[in-house]
Amino acid sequence: MYLYDALDKEFLADRSAEFRGQVARRLAGELSEDQFKPLRLMNGLYLQLHAYMLRVAIPYGSLNVVQARRLADIARRYDKGYGHFTTRQNIQFNWIKLADAPDILDQLAEVDLHAIQTSGNCIRNVTADPYAGATAEEVDDPRVWSEVIRQWSTLHPEFSFLPRKFKIAITAAPRDRTAARVHDIGLVARRDRDGTLGFEVIVGGGQGRTPYVGPTIKEHLPAGRLLSYLQAVLRVYNRYGRRDNIYKARIKILVAALGAEEFARQVEEEWGKIDAARADLPDTELARIRGAFATTPFETLPATSAIFEANKAADPAFARFVRNNVKPHKKSGYAIVEVSLKAIGHTPGDATADQLEVAADLAERYSLNDLRVTHAQNLVLPHVKLDDLPVVHAALQKAGLATANIDLASDIIACPGLDYCALANARAIPVAQHIAQKFADADHAEKVGELKIKISGCINACGHHHVAHIGVLGVDKKGEEFYQLSLGGSGAEDASIAQILGPALPADKVAEAVDTLVDKYLSVREGDERFLDTFRRVGMAPFKEAVYADAH
Amino acid sequence: MPTLIKLAGGAFAQVEDDFVHVTDEDDAPNVDAVILSLARFQAEGEALLAAGRKVGVRLESDQAVEDLSYDLPRLSVVAVAFPKFRDGRAFTSATLLRERFGYRGEVRAVGDVFREQAGFMVRCGFDAFEPSDGSTADEWGKAAKRFRHVYQRAADGRAPAFEERA
């Protein structure tokens, strides 16, 4: 794991001091809210419906135990005892007082955490595969490259006032757990036939009101040239991205307007003029960063565990947890454990301070001091010994964290919606809760299988509804909350944008409609097709008919 | 008359401005040093330079530095405009002036110029500033030097973190 050195720490201390001065000036009335707004946004502080919200960066979704405990502490002292994990692997505190914000940032900085670039028109916190360093699928450790980008993008002098926010995701596995294809830049690491590492560079994906699956503008960027190439992409965007209309300011609009080929040509031309020796990271620094991630102290273990097998046979709840939440690890005798923050009836992505502490304790004792956040708003214990799985499961059960529903229908992504968000048209959280109730029967949920339901409270699409197998979008119809359903989206390696099912439904019909869609799917699916596969095979018509049959 | 702050030898100081900003509508004032729009420079620059005047050009954020590249050796100042705090194109313009075109004259920040961006400006190669937030040279310098470390190579030549570590 990368540990901040004196230099990184001094940087955070300087940042905290700067913000403390700005807040003091605001509280003394020397700065108006208008003047203060861009400054607080640079530190992740938003003004929401009821209070300030602070978004804390979790670079590439990776936390050590001390950091996780500190987040719990802040939730308890400054919020109402919980935090909310976001689809970009960050955590938000929803009930912050302005006067407390500088102290919170100081306390975060003590454990190498911060809120830099969690908002504003800059390069946002980079996200990465939450299974990094644990999955056998990966061709390299994406955290190495995430850390390279974290440092390079931090207070970047040229790219901190872009036309709009800029989000980068990195994965090094063929199964994409980062939604790379719907980011401003998605990087997918691959090895050439001769083993050379490179990135497929995807640019101009995105969600919001104009969703796009991003085109690939470079098939195999030599890994060592990453920073100069990013510089070229960002420079073309900074110069030519639209600034006259915030809804047309994302890089996806520029790429779509120029066409992917022309955009790629402009980037190549700019890249050719950049002095690589100055722009690319020296090998020595890359080796230093790589070294920090290469030291995970794995033990040599047998591939099977008698304790694990015995418990699986004896305890059906444990067996179910293993089927749904436990994933193969690259080291024999270890497993990756997903910790669901989607208990039926709770707010998706919320964790209480107590739960965070349980997760931290488990990470300390059983997962080599490592805790991850996923873009689906869950947690991961990346390195658990098979022998330890039963005790870990029991501890999670006690804390209400053992819901065995990863990637199942109740593992819903939902944005804060009208419960917190000033831009919302409709509530998202209660809708998620109603839908999840329909799948409270775990046998039924498992029979349905992988089903990604995602809910946004407005067209900004923070809940990823465009890339859901079943997407739900809150709309306002003459002051009433309605919900538009869409089908067939995916944010994974087979990315696609969901298509609208039909007229929007009132709130009390949404969960029922999802139920109807699932029944239809079960009645027509072939073999072990997922909902998405069935939809892609049979198309919209049967689903549409099932939901709107009554209306005829 | 806006304050002009200059950076020289690592220090920020308020100085007299020798240059007069001349808009496209103004009659040409009878002074030794003028800053003109790109269009006016293209029309009148040759004559002014021939008459021994010092000439600067004001580059708007939607104008390409490349259009100036041929004339740069003869320009005393390039005034790069920030029409709004949020418009970051000027950072690229300044970077290209310094790094790509090797421009050694004054690069001046004009327009919406706030001390919160002082550090970014200095790093991109600006060495003169007309703050619009009333900053003094002292306040400007403090803001610009806020961070003891930086993470990237940039036009200011400061050693980034990875060189400090090596």
Ligand code: HEM
């Ligand atoms: C409650 C305060 C929030 C506000 C005011 C807000 C506002 C917005 C806005 C205006 C956009 C559209 C930006 C654009 O298309 O250029 C957006 C996009 C987005 N937001 Fe939020 N958001 C909030 C909370 C969240 C939360 C809690 C999450 C994670 C669960 C989130 C994740 C995202 C994502 C993933 C996008 C994707 C759009 C894209 O990158 O194309 N946001 N948000």
Ligand code: SF4
């Ligand atoms: S999708 Fe809309 S309602 Fe939901 S958090 Fe984003 S801006 Fe708010």
